[in-house]
Amino acid sequence: MAAELVRGQNHPLSHVRLEIRISAGVPVLAGATLGDEQGMVHGRQWVVHPGAPVAHGVEAAPQAAPEHRLTVDLAALPEAVHRLDVFLALPTGTAGPLRFGAVPAPHTAVYSSEGTEIACFTLTGLDTESAVIALELYRRQGAWKIRAMGQGYDGGLPALLADQGLRDADDLATAVHEAAARGLPHATSAPATSEPSPRTAAASAAQPAPGRQVPSAPHASQGASAPDLPAAPRTPSASQTASATPAASTPHETSASGQTEPAHPYGPPGADGDGGPGLPHSGGPVDYTHPRRTPSPPPPPAPTAADGQPARPVAGDAVGWSMEERLYNQIWGMFEDLARTTAAYRSAVQFADSRLEQELDQALADPRARLSGAGDAAREAAHDRRIQLTDQARAALDRDLAQLTDEAEVVEPALPPAYARWDNPVWHAYRAPDEEPMALRLGDLHLPESAPLSIPLLVRLPLERGLWIDSGPVAAVDDRVLDSAELRHLAMEAAVALAARLLAVHPPGAFAVQVVDPAGAGARALLPLTQSGVLATPPAAGAAGVSQTLERLTRRVDLVQMAVRGGAAEALPADVDTAQQLLIVNDFPHGFDERAVTRLRYLADEGPAVGVHLMLVADRADAAAFGPLLDPLWRSLLRLTPLPDDHLADPWIGHAWTYEPSLVPAGSRILQEVLAEVVNARAKRG
Template structure:
């Protein structure tokens, strides 16, 4: 069954010998770049294009055309190649052709076997001012190949795209490709004109790129660094979707057996972003998501909670949140790029005025300066209007999604917690807080990380700079850090089935007694918080032994031979005020748990100020890098996996005066008692 991909979605490839078929309503240039594991092409010899169409395992067309077939043999790729990027661009020159993808029907790209069997397809919608686009990416992951729909456009054209691929000779290479294409176009048959454009077309669920600048791409430690949340992708980024998790978007239910028509082209300018996704099919048909009420004529369909791909409402909501996250990242990138373009253009125009002695004085110079400033204001206003249009749509979507979230994804003030019952199975993700950008301060994106946790958490209790909390002293920060850790711990306890999550706490000096009181009073800890050097050694010794036993059992293929009564639940170790109370042996055991524990169900939550451990020097650097850093107050240290914005993180704290935490922990304690 063919997988109809949406932007960011991936799909496994069942064969290594492929054809990539491109269909467009106008002649386009098809090319491909090979990239290493960091996503960079190592030189012009890693680019297949009309002037040099053949590389090992890859062949592209020799001229611009409305239809292309690219041949790919993944087994013939050099071992250093980890990605194959399929590029499309509009020919340049004086032929009177289109200058941007926004003025032509969206190109469709299909991946097929040599027998013509379709594996996956992607229609590159949502482009406007871009004249070059990375359509698809074939990438190697754990010895297997997958395809991902990318749809990354560049208003700066092929040269900008190649620069983003890491090619230092991008300008010269783009000029050479365009020259080869110009010679080929002289021999090609002109394509028929595209059909008339609809007055208003559907947009794919992505942020529209501004007509003034490229939607610049970058990667951060987040989805691609951490695994890929989401944010739950970063070395300071957000755990993520990306390589491991798809970053899907909302979906429209379709019959997989029925061919779907290509979506109509997007409007050239203006108009709201249509929430409905055109022509979408899924690799595996999910249960039908909720349908939106009919829209008013000329208006986009109103958003619906759960309108995304997935087999369950939980999965659809998870994917929808990630779609919103990507949309906000990209629409903000487009806005910032447009503003940068406007600033650069005004500076260039003013420099030209000042460089001409005749225009430095008098009315001519003043008029030129005023004209440059007026053009700058116009461009910035246009970019702001596009941003605000997308923010309105995303805000409307957030308004319907937030109330529909299950407890694992919901804020503590969501009414869903008042009907909380201990679940029968573990959810796929957990909310650790909210993310927002300065351009959209009122719009909060839930920060979801996949479960079970793939890396430990570090709640930074020192050195946190916060515009909202500029006068918070170090003692208050340490207290807030542990309060934040308790809220995260309670949430983890609440989303696991009874008896499947066990919490241990180390509080060497007993300084966290007040913040830890809710957990202690509810009786949800395995044992009382460990204090003193002896308590630290006891807890670390037991958990280290557990990791050793499980590793030996798994590696020996005798996982069912663990000792009788062995606790098979997931384990969480919360450490307060590290490294106080830790000797060298305890520090090494903690590092061991952080590195080896997650793979066998032992997770770490460290509440610490890194400066307190400065005496260990670089010895602990791998520990800090291996943990996802969170803060007890708002802080802009996390990055998205698409364009690398610095997002402000806000922890998921219980509202002051609320009893929800005690009520939830009471339910967990009751279920724990019944289970034992």
């Protein structure tokens, strides 16, 4: 029986020779783009379209038509190809419809070369889009899968092609439309195929997955950065409800007003113009090579899975020059897979509920049925159908969760210290590194449907965005409401654990931590840092301590900026510490006057570019006296919580993920042991 997919759902492929049948009801263009590991298309030769209908084992039609049959030979694809996107576009320059919302929902079906239907998907929920990615075939752990996409573009085919990295997208889109209008002949004869199967009523009525919330308007101009993601999702139209985030792909955080704001927690812009952390993707593959790192050869391809069986999980099977990069990219692949499979499950449950409601309304609409046994039978049948649909959806989700859980079980033990939990044995063999890692673990993310499976939340280094540990009221996991003093202590403990991790994963002397604790309220939580001697200076107290620390760091930012701009970094005064600096501010804004607040905002805006990073431990309500003056500061920081809280959203679907901080297990001495090794490594380095 063929799998009936909903948007975001995937399905394994056990055949390499496929036929994709498309029924649109009106003439459409059909083609395919071939993408690398990041989903980027390397040039026109990787686009199969009416002007070039046969290439790389893929064959499409040379003209617009209501029905299409694309043939795909996965074994014939270039080795560098990891994704194949099947796209549809409405012809231009005709009297026909200009948007998919005005035509019947296109239906797609995937068949084996023997004529067996494998999966089908109906593209519902489209509106103003004139081009859409219907299906995606992608390689995961050496095996191929198909994913129902339905990702539309208001800008039509030019926007779709540009989003996949083609620099001459406008010219190519024009050539595609002109070739379709001419109806160029096939380069080869079309293969014989069987008749397409009719659409099912359930597929026609399928609803899109829940959409992401729209980012708040002030965030668009704050100048924060977005991450270099492996396999970054495409930019959808504004009306598409269940696709990627409309810009660069980043996790998001929910604002106090309930809106979802981009979290932008990742590292520096890529050399390829990806915008790195914060700017929309401008095309070209993402460069994951760490600066100053000697590249090693890429890993050999993962073994191909047996027919119908998922591949055995392997730690580090993603793209990358080093194991660290491969693990980073693999974790982001797991994050995306979990987001999309959960979206598919929720969409299927929504459809089952909607169908049940419609069938119950129909059963109650006829008075004769209400007064006879026929009405009871119809209602019972409707409930049985809902149970069947939800059971099928849950079975598909459980299948994907089992595969992701197996993968997590092999990936977690293989993580380096920068990515590992504090209970990972890798910390017991900790030695100070010789170079900076590419990312850092801030905690874990999970969804209610997939507990206890969790995904590490990794951020790129150096930190391009400050951190805010929220010490405000949060309901505990067991529904206890903790008092203010306990919450502030837990928030400071979370900040200390992150600071210790940052110190541990940098080379000796390359990273320093300074603390501002105006009232001394964080003294107990700060003991691991103060007793080990890793702090550059003792925690600053009182208004005078706040002023002196901010003045010193502001001077450092100014001097380094001038030195960098003038190309004279070696001319810095001897008293300027060139190591990266992390400033932890406890109980903000206690002890801060307007001048100090202005300096702190300056450090948050200008500091990251020259190695000065900020971590606030604060309750936003405490800063209410400053009014909207501090709103840009809060929005520039990535909000974390000392207790599990569902305030982060993924960049693909927009699920509310529960964040759990990365804390040291109760009673463990690992933090003190790691910090002692940091101090010893500094002493040896001199």
